[in-house]
Amino acid sequence: MGDPLYTDGIGVAVVLITLLKVLVTFAFTLIATMFMVWFERKIIADMQHRIGPNRAGPWGLLQTLADGTKLFFKEDLLPNKADRRIFRLAPILAVVPAFLAFAIIPLGGNFDTGDGTVSIFGHRTYLQLADPPVGVLFFLAMSAIGVYGVMLAGWSSGSKYPLLGSVRATAQIVSYEAALGLSVAAVLLVSRSLSTHGIVSSQADRFVIDWNLVVTGVVPAVIFLIAGTAELNRPPFDLVEAEQELVGGFNTEYSSIRFAMFFLAEFMNTVTMSALIVTMFLGGPSGPTFGPDWLRAWILPLFWFFLKLVIFLFTFVWFRGTLPRLRYDQLMDLGWKALIPISLGWLLLLATIRVAQAEGWPVPIAMAIAIAVLLVGAGLLSLSLKAARRNREADAGAYA
Amino acid sequence: MPELITFILAGLIVLAGALGVVLLRHPVHAALSLVATLFGVAVLFVAQEAHFLAAVQVIVYAGAIVVLFLFVIMLLGVDEAEDLSIEPLTGQRPVAIISGVCILGLSLAALFFAGGATGAKGTSGTPMGGAENITELGRLLFTDYAFAFEATAILLTIAVIGAVLLARRPPGEVLADAGSEETATPKAGQEPEVVS
Numbered sequence: 001m002g003d004p005l006y007t008d009g010i011g012v013a014v015v016l017i018t019l020l021k022v023l024v025t026f027a028f029t030l031i032a033t034m035f036m037v038w039f040e041r042k043i044i045a046d047m048q049h050r051i052g053p054n055r056a057g058p059w060g061l062l063q064t065l066a067d068g069t070k071l072f073f074k075e076d077l078l079p080n081k082a083d084r085r086i087f088r089l090a091p092i093l094a095v096v097p098a099f100l101a102f103a104i105i106p107l108g109g110n111f112d113t114g115d116g117t118v119s120i121f122g123h124r125t126y127l128q129l130a131d132p133p134v135g136v137l138f139f140l141a142m143s144a145i146g147v148y149g150v151m152l153a154g155w156s157s158g159s160k161y162p163l164l165g166s167v168r169a170t171a172q173i174v175s176y177e178a179a180l181g182l183s184v185a186a187v188l189l190v191s192r193s194l195s196t197h198g199i200v201s202s203q204a205d206r207f208v209i210d211w212n213l214v215v216t217g218v219v220p221a222v223i224f225l226i227a228g229t230a231e232l233n234r235p236p237f238d239l240v241e242a243e244q245e246l247v248g249g250f251n252t253e254y255s256s257i258r259f260a261m262f263f264l265a266e267f268m269n270t271v272t273m274s275a276l277i278v279t280m281f282l283g284g285p286s287g288p289t290f291g292p293d294w295l296r297a298w299i300l301p302l303f304w305f306f307l308k309l310v311i312f313l314f315t316f317v318w319f320r321g322t323l324p325r326l327r328y329d330q331l332m333d334l335g336w337k338a339l340i341p342i343s344l345g346w347l348l349l350l351a352t353i354r355v356a357q358a359e360g361w362p363v364p365i366a367m368a369i370a371i372a373v374l375l376v377g378a379g380l381l382s383l384s385l386k387a388a389r390r391n392r393e394a395d396a397g398a399y400a
Numbered sequence: 401m402p403e404l405i406t407f408i409l410a411g412l413i414v415l416a417g418a419l420g421v422v423l424l425r426h427p428v429h430a431a432l433s434l435v436a437t438l439f440g441v442a443v444l445f446v447a448q449e450a451h452f453l454a455a456v457q458v459i460v461y462a463g464a465i466v467v468l469f470l471f472v473i474m475l476l477g478v479d480e481a482e483d484l485s486i487e488p489l490t491g492q493r494p495v496a497i498i499s500g501v502c503i504l505g506l507s508l509a510a511l512f513f514a515g516g517a518t519g520a521k522g523t524s525g526t527p528m529g530g531a532e533n534i535t536e537l538g539r540l541l542f543t544d545y546a547f548a549f550e551a552t553a554i555l556l557t558i559a560v561i562g563a564v565l566l567a568r569r570p571p572g573e574v575l576a577d578a579g580s581e582e583t584a585t586p587k588a589g590q591e592p593e594v595v596s
Contacts, residue, residue, distance in 0.1 A: 133533060137455035144463020155474050170471050194534060
């Protein structure tokens, strides 16, 4: 298992290829982020009957570059009440995990007729920077570290609106991580692998039918998309930077390049999350291929990957253009009382089917029993929620 | 040799973090030092090829538990260093020093009798026969260690129920001082009022 590049010892060529991959991945994330900012502004503008950026470069393509340069040369402010060391540390803690998380995404390679490898200078290798044995868990670990960026930024600013923003952010991200993790578990269950390469390979046999989107029965994908949006603090879950209530949220006190780093991390995370959804549910770079080897191994998988990626990038922008922001209690209710129970139940159902198949039990009967048990669980949950609401109303009555 | 270098670097991170937890006066800085320690331990796990354990170490300890610590510190607004002259438990400091010295002595003794640090991979674990970490871990948890696993599950459930029981009030009870209590125990689903 693992990248075939490292199986026959590590020579100079292997080190150089790895360095090349690092450079390409780094450049790709930066360019993708730049493009994503422009894409979002342009699409949002279209949705709101505006023109959007159109000054810098053709169709305003270089607008982000101009903004970045401007931010870079602005004065870097440090609030008086700020905790200096942590104030400086926070943007770095936000941006580094954002870069690292993208390293595990398979960008290409022939999964249709081959084993997902490409040949670079005579060495077979995966078209992804790293394929750690823990795969998807690495992404979860990086997003766990990314929380510190937002959290410490708000706290160290020594100002109340950023603090409120970061308290919200932390509660939100920690809450939705559970639902996110449970829908990831559903994918791991059917793919039987943690590594992103393994997950893509398991979906590569037949177009669409073998995708985890279909195999896990759509629900985990939908939950992952919702929880992922919340994890990214993107609309409609952007309570972290609700400008009507919190000025700018956790990054209110930041300026210049430090602000740009938060901005960069946020959009980079959006790209990574879309890429991860594509990898886990839509078969990543796999898809029908034809023609000569260079077309099969290089062009078509990359084309499939980017096509799927753009669909989800558009979806995230579409959410922002369409949905109003949730209230805080609605956000928590959705996370704890809807998404987590549903994804947990669905995971148990998938596990039941797996066990029934492995043990040779009749699958429909096992399914029926599992559904009955889950319905009892759902009933108990709704009873307890009703009791909690009654108590709350009694409390409210006592105060009034 | 690379193993030894990794071991020494990760060990330095762990030690520096641990010292920071004890010595730094500000609770937030101390909590962040704890993150450094946990991260160093995760690196040591990777060096031992316990990849799954390393990932879980970062996700659970760094990503959830310390975040919870920081959340509480931020929520309660413990912004200034606490007065350290008060001892909540009598005699806790001497006991802490004694047990700390004992543990240090034990680890140094273990290191001495083992013939120094090498950073090499441990050989005392069960041979895994080429299976992935997580496969082997799952099999062991649900066969040999099923009892311990279930016991832990029950323990955690009891802890959750206990926490809920401690936090809830009898329905309809009017608080003596509604104004100050409300900020101290925010109800579920309400935005806690935090003003530092």
